[in-house]
Amino acid sequence: MTTWTFVFIACGLFMYFAGLYNFCYREQWETFIYDGIYIDSILYSFGGIARLIANWFIQFFAFPIISITITAFLLSSATTLLVYTLQRITKNYHLLPLSLLLAASLMLLLYNDNCNYCYLISFVLMTMSLAIHVSISKHIPRYISSLTASILLLLIAGPIATLYCCLVLIIELCHNWRNGLFYLSHPTIIIILAFIFLQISWVGSWEHLLFPDGYFTLRLKSGSSMYLPYTLSIVIFAIACIYRHFTLHNKSIIYTLFIAEFVCVILFVSLNTPKYISRDNESFKYLNYLVRFEKWNDIIVHSKQLPMTNVLHQNIFNMALAEKERLSDEFLNYPNIGVQSLLISGVKNPYITAMLSDIYFSMGHIAFAQRYAFEANESFGNYSPKLLKRLALTSAIYDNKPLAIKYISLLEKTLFYRDWATELRFALESNTSSPLAKRLQTKKACLFPDNRFSGSMGIDKDLEEILKANPAHSTTSQYLKVIQFCLNTK
Numbered sequence: 001m002t003t004w005t006f007v008f009i010a011c012g013l014f015m016y017f018a019g020l021y022n023f024c025y026r027e028q029w030e031t032f033i034y035d036g037i038y039i040d041s042i043l044y045s046f047g048g049i050a051r052l053i054a055n056w057f058i059q060f061f062a063f064p065i066i067s068i069t070i071t072a073f074l075l076s077s078a079t080t081l082l083v084y085t086l087q088r089i090t091k092n093y094h095l096l097p098l099s100l101l102l103a104a105s106l107m108l109l110l111y112n113d114n115c116n117y118c119y120l121i122s123f124v125l126m127t128m129s130l131a132i133h134v135s136i137s138k139h140i141p142r143y144i145s146s147l148t149a150s151i152l153l154l155l156i157a158g159p160i161a162t163l164y165c166c167l168v169l170i171i172e173l174c175h176n177w178r179n180g181l182f183y184l185s186h187p188t189i190i191i192i193l194a195f196i197f198l199q200i201s202w203v204g205s206w207e208h209l210l211f212p213d214g215y216f217t218l219r220l221k222s223g224s225s226m227y228l229p230y231t232l233s234i235v236i237f238a239i240a241c242i243y244r245h246f247t248l249h250n251k252s253i254i255y256t257l258f259i260a261e262f263v264c265v266i267l268f269v270s271l272n273t274p275k276y277i278s279r280d281n282e283s284f285k286y287l288n289y290l291v292r293f294e295k296w297n298d299i300i301v302h303s304k305q306l307p308m309t310n311v312l313h314q315n316i317f318n319m320a321l322a323e324k325e326r327l328s329d330e331f332l333n334y335p336n337i338g339v340q341s342l343l344i345s346g347v348k349n350p351y352i353t354a355m356l357s358d359i360y361f362s363m364g365h366i367a368f369a370q371r372y373a374f375e376a377n378e379s380f381g382n383y384s385p386k387l388l389k390r391l392a393l394t395s396a397i398y399d400n401k402p403l404a405i406k407y408i409s410l411l412e413k414t415l416f417y418r419d420w421a422t423e424l425r426f427a428l429e430s431n432t433s434s435p436l437a438k439r440l441q442t443k444k445a446c447l448f449p450d451n452r453f454s455g456s457m458g459i460d461k462d463l464e465e466i467l468k469a470n471p472a473h474s475t476t477s478q479y480l481k482v483i484q485f486c487l488n489t490k
Contacts (some may be wrong), residue, residue, distance in 0.1 A: 003083050003096065007076035010100075011107055014269075015068040018277050022111055023058075023067030025285035028292065028354075028386040032059040035413045038383065046203045047118065047158025047214065050125065054118035062416050064289075071110065074120055079103040081127035086236070088134035089171060090244045094254060097261035098236050104269050105229045108276040112216075112225065113351065119215035122153075122160035123229065129153060129164055134171065139179055150186045154193060159214040161190055163230050167237050174241030225276070280310050287316045291358055292386065296320040308334055314341040315355065318482075319362050327478040331485075338486040342479065343459065350379035357390055364446035364466045364476040365459075370394035383410075385417050392421065396428055397444045404428060445470040460484055 015022070032055045033039075042048045042055065057074075061067035082099045106123060109115050129149040136142040146168050154161035165186040173180035194209040207213035212226040283306055290299045299320035306313055314336060321327040335341075343359060344352060354376040361369035369390065377387035392407035404424070411421035420436075427437035446466045463480040466473065 004076045004080040007079045007100065007103055008072045011075045011103060012068055012072040015071065015107065018273065019111060019282040019285065020064045020068065021286045021289045022282065023061045023071060024064050024289050026113070026117065027058050027061035027067070028288070029350075029380045029384045030055055030058055031383065031385045031414055031417075032056045033383060033410060033413045034415075035410070038410075038413075046197065046209070047122070047156065049156035050118040050121045050158060050160075051116070054116065054121045057121075058117055059415050071107075071120070074124055075103045075107055078106070078120075078124045078127045081124075081131045082236075085127065085130045085134050086240050089174075089237075089240045094257055095236070095240055095243060095261070097258060097265055098239065100262075100265045101232050101268055102229060102236065104265060104272075105232050108269075108272055109225060109229065111277045111282075114216050115226070116215045116217065118157075119212070119229075122157040122215070125157045126153060126160045126164050130167060133168060143182060146183070147186055147189070150190055151193070154190055159209060159211055162187070162210045163233060165190055166234060170234070170237045170241055174244070280313075284310070284312050284316075287313065288355070291316060291319070294323070296323045300324065300326075311337065311340055311344055312352070312355070315344055315359060318342050319359050322475045322478040323362060325474050325478060328481040331482045338489075339483060342482060342486070350376045353379070354384075354387060357387070361390065361394075361443075362475050363463065363479040364443065364470065364473045365462060366394055366397050366443060366446060367448070370398075385411065385414060389417065389420065392424055393440070393443075396424060396440055397447065399444075401428060442470075442473070446473055446476065460487060 032052075039052065042052050045051065057070050060070060079099050079102065082102060083093070083096055086095050086099060087093055102123075106120055110117070110120060129146075133142060133146050133149065136145055150161050150165050150168075153164050165183075168186060169180065169183045172183045190210070194203075194206065197203050197209060198206070203209050203214070205213075212230055216226055283302075287299055287302065290296075290302070297320075299316060303313060303317040303320070308314060308317065314334075317334070318327055318331065318336075318341060321330055343356065353372050357369050357372035357376060360366075360372060373387045373390040373394065377384050377391065380387065388407050388411055392404050392411065395401075395404035395407060405428075408421045408425050408428075411417040412425075414421075423434060423436050424440075426432060427434060427440055431437075446469060448462075448465050448469065460480065460483050463476050463483065466476045467480060470476070
């Protein structure tokens with residue numbers, strides 16, 4: 001219990017100060033939908049149960065403190081199970097601090113936006129399986145149990161089964177190498193099953209079946225970092241299996257060993273934190289959190305504390321200025337690179353695409369707001385709550401009631417978006433004076449009076465048309481003035 005409490009507090013405090021809004025940002029792109037079709041689509045995918053559990057937790061990440069509390073709980077649980085396993089192997093707690101390395105590596109990796117949260121869930125399931133394995137004393141039951149666990153882990157959690165097989169093999173070879181040879185059957189069976197899954201096209205590649213690539217999206221950007229928890233796990237267990245053959249009674253040596261291990265953990269975290277956690281990136285996530293709740297004044301205040309050399313920060317900051325009718329007066333008061341500081345272009349990234357949807361919606365360009373929301377939502381698996389809200393709203397603006405109801409129905413099956421969805425449904429079906437209904441009418445007035453293709457004549461011409469349709473839409477006017485200024489001063 002002491003280990004669990006220590007890791008829980010340490011991880012919680014680290015995440016609070018390192019990037020409180022990291023997990024809130026993650027929740028914008030995936031959530032849990034209480035719908036049979038949605039559940040089946042994930043449940044019957046490779047490693048679907050772990051993904052489903054992950055998404056169930058992620059739905060609560062709309063609240064910053066809850067998000068880090070849940071994550072700290074899972075990290076401390078995995079660490080405690082690992083400590084128990086290592087204690088059963090070595091018959092002591094001398095290597096306890098080393099187990100913290102695994103928790104640290106997983107925690108840092110979760111700050112990579114391309115790392116799926118089910119990576120952590122899979123590790124928890126694996127450490128549970130290892131704890132069960134070492135608690136069984138007789139060889140045959142232990143063999144059957146670990147073989148069953150290997151197959152189940154592959155099915156419900158994915159590639160983590162490969163690591164489990166490797167760790168079990170290390171444990172058994174060091175315990176009794178003759179009996180340990182029987183455990184070569186575990187990775188063999190996993191490889192055979194992986195081959196079968198490839199043949200039936202359940203999963204598209206060996207990497208996704210057997211290696212941590214399966215827990216990453218846009219994996220080309222993840223690099224070797226995805227393998228760090230795997231590598232550390234193997235190293236820690238190898239050390240434990242070697243250490244079990246040594247007996248230490250000298251308390252001074254034991255204390256020195258403890259201190260050395262803690263120093264290693266501290267150095268690991270200190271050296272790797274800058275590699276995994278970017279201050280610019282965390283500021284961007286915080287700004288996105290503020291955009292989500294339309295806290296424009298807070299965005300302006302926070303942005304002024306930043307160097308403002310990041311074009312993404314500039315885009316969000318200028319959107320906040322436009323919403324407060326200050327953009328045309330203050331644009332030149334801050335660093336900018338012309339139109340790119342208002343609307344970034346040339347970046348193929350669903351996160352940026354989603355941000356552009358926010359900006360276009362703010363300026364009243366509903367066509368582009370809907371287009372970019374659709375593209376980004378498709379990249380995130382079509383279940384992004386933030387983008388589903390945008391698509392529901394833009395569909396309602398276009399009076400496409402069947403499409404709007406489709407998105408509304410999905411959001412009504414969520415835990416924290418159902419009230420908003422019900423409000424929009426009510427606004428669609430009757431004339432109300434709710435804030436959402438009023439916003440709907442305001443944005444509807446921004447629609448082009450003709451059917452020409454948006455953007456064909458340039459963004460400035462589009463904004464001119466929007467302003468003709470709705471002269472009272474101030475953000476359109478603000479953006480148009482600044483864009484025209486930038487184009488004329490090239």
